[in-house]
Amino acid sequence: MSTRKYTEQEEQLARFAKAMGHPARIAILKFLASQESCFFGDIHEVLPIAKATVSQHLAELKDAGLIQGEIQAPKVKYCINRDNWAIAKQLLNALMNISTEKKNCCS
Secondary structure: OOOOOOOHHHHHHHHHHHHOOOHHHHHHHHHHHOOOOEEHHHHHHHOOOOHHHHHHHHHHHHHHOOEEEEEEOOEEEEEEOHHHHHHHHHHHHHHHOOOOOOOOOOO
């Protein structure tokens, strides 16, 4: 039995997609993309969820590399990680541009 290894791009796209797999995280990304940067409290104010939950979502996005945080005691300032954002955009575009014009395997 041979084991197929996933490409680095497949692994990275899966990491990004998993991080974006919750509506709150999408809302956070949209909010941060519209800002230069902002503090945790600003993010919490636009979401209908508890502060602890916002923190968990921010941690997931940060672990995936889609956002970055900078401590400015006593606050944390967040912004989009522009380098990884560009990579995610490229990978998602490549996936969504795969032709589906071949025969339908399900009919």
